[in-house]
């Protein structure tokens with residue numbers, strides 16, 4: 001599907017979808033349990049991949065037609081040999097979490113994904129699993145999927161780089177709790193995307209699993225049982241997804257935009273609220289009501305690190321392109337290991353729209369200001385975040401912006417274009 005966006009103003013209220021990161025973890029933790037209920041789950045292409053993985057390991061996930069909650073019957077810490085290959089589709093989170101889970105299986109699991117996922121790094125996780133006595137191989141011996149993984153994962157200590165993906169830590173903590181010995185992770189390099197491990201610790205705690213930070217990494221004790229503390233787990237709203245709606249309001253919402261369903265949690269991408277404020281947007285967060293109000297104002301450029309907030313890079317770059325002065329996004333390298341190299345993809349698309357953008361290995365610098373963005377036909381690159389950020393840029397551009405492959409929003413925010421149109425953006429879809 002292609003989507004064409006006309007220059008538009010936006011106003012009104014939109015609901016943030018449920019958090020993708022919390023939903024993945026809640027589904028998997030439900031799988032590790034005997035049973036669990038997950039309320040307000042995100043149902044998207046990526047979280048469906050995690051449902052498939054849990055079912056492949058012997059669990060069952062059913063959606064309650066009335067409440068939308070997921071009723072999970074889990075494999076209770078002992079996953080069984082999948083009947084078939086696990087297709088993780090486009091989801092890095094699913095692949096990393098399912099790979100470590102496969103280490104607990106008494107037999108072999110084969111994991112694969114789409115072309116993008118088969119190009120993403122898995123080597124550090126494979127080496128850590130190998131160190132913890134599991135079998136973990138890349139069929140092409142290039143540290144990428146397809147992967148073959150087999151148990152038994154005994155547990156113990158494993159070194160891990162921190163600057164490739166925090167999902168390796170998350171994966172080992174989830175599986176480590178079900179090993180005999182537990183798992184100690186010592187980080188060899190500084191941890192990037194650190195708040196995602198905070199999300200993991202938060203979710204594990206809700207399922208009765210004790211895991212903690214250590215002096216040089218993380219540790220989880222073995223022989224723990226996943227048991228949901230409360231009757232059901234409720235997924236909070238997603239701040240990465242909310243960032244597009246908020247950016248739309250900050251750029252094109254003269255009469256104000258309200259985003260609902262945004263309560264405090266461990267999401268690092270809550271930083272978008274302060275970052276928009278620092279850029280000069282008029283933004284207020286009622287944490288108790290879970291509501292964010294933003295009104296467009298003149299924005300000015302900022303310098304900020306995306307070490308903790310990689311998924312905000314495309315949003316911040318688009319905001320920078322419409323702001324006065326320079327926006328410098330630092331600590332970007334790990335943002336190159338996503339569905340696409342998002343540093344290059346963002347730089348390329350904004351340059352095509354006429355912005356002045358410079359890219360180095362670790363930084364993206366956008367000179368905003370004088371000239372408005374020009375509408376253009378832009379490749380979505382099979383990357384949901386690139387599509388959503390560029391759709392927001394299209395609101396402020398001079399002329400039409402067409403995004404190809406815009407259907408990829410299905411990965412994290414299936415109703416994104418409905419939400420944008422609901423705020424008054426003029427857009428048309430074509431096959």
Ligand SMILES: O=C(O)C1=C[C@@H](OP(=O)(O)O)[C@@H](O)[C@H](O)C1
Pocket residue numbers: 020021022092093164165166167170192193196310311334
């Ligand atoms: O654990 C998670 O839910 C995620 C962790 C981050 O990835 P990295 O840890 O690979 O940077 C983030 O970019 C991704 O969208 C979701």
Ligand SMILES: C=C(OP(=O)(O)O)C(=O)O
Pocket residue numbers: 046090091092093094311338339385412
């Ligand atoms: C990188 C992302 O997710 P994942 O790593 O799960 O593919 C994302 O949602 O931006």
